[in-house]
Amino acid sequence: LAGWQSARLLGRLQKLTEADAAFEAVLKRFPKAGEADKVLNEWAALHYDRERYARGDEILRRLVQDFPASPLAGSARLSLAESDLIAGRTDQARSQFIALASATVEATAGKVAAADQKKALEQSQLLQQRALYQLIQIELGAARWEGVRKFCEESQQRFPEGTYADENAVAWAEADFRLGDYKLAQERLLKLKARKDEPALRQAA
Numbered sequence: 394l395a396g397w398q399s400a401r402l403l404g405r406l407q408k409l410t411e412a413d414a415a416f417e418a419v420l421k422r423f424p425k426a427g428e429a430d431k432v433l434n435e436w437a438a439l440h441y442d443r444e445r446y447a448r449g450d451e452i453l454r455r456l457v458q459d460f461p462a463s464p465l466a467g468s469a470r471l472s473l474a475e476s477d478l479i480a481g482r483t484d485q486a487r488s489q490f491i492a493l494a495s496a497t498v499e500a501t502a503g504k505v506a507a508a509d510q511k512k513a514l515e516q517s518q519l520l521q522q523r524a525l526y527q528l529i530q531i532e533l534g535a536a537r538w539e540g541v542r543k544f545c546e547e548s549q550q551r552f553p554e555g556t557y558a559d560e561n562a563v564a565w566a567e568a569d570f571r572l573g574d575y576k577l578a579q580e581r582l583l584k585l586k587a588r589k590d591e592p593a594l595r596q597a598a
Contacts, residue, residue, distance in 0.1 A: 448572035541568035
């Protein structure tokens, strides 16, 4: 898109006011072009990199609103939910994480779409794992132990070898302990220890 490279250069030179104007000009000229969602994502990243988080969030909201079906929209929603969590808007963040955890990828037809569909599915699963992890952390912070159990169980069933499997197992054991299921908590921690003691996992550590 015309002007995109100029906007990038201005960002690298840390001329943020000029970069903002350049990015905005690109989007005004091509508001629905095939790359417009990428322009918005890159523009937001520029502000995040400069620790201007509120401005970055504002731009990501435009991405989600204008391009809800974009492959970048899921990551944008996750970033916005985590911003809400950091800002103390826990209930709002929780609602968004629940929506992200249950989001699905629509199937597309054709050979050309097969690789993209697989990539989209993998990305969706990563977002779902992260959303469930954040939900578990929210429930932990609020000492809602049944909620911790609920989301831990869902995460374990859906992603038994997921990115956050070990951290979630510790949270699950704490919930068991707090609810008086001491034996179950111990069994869960022993199972986690045995898993971590497996040779393949020790080598990867």
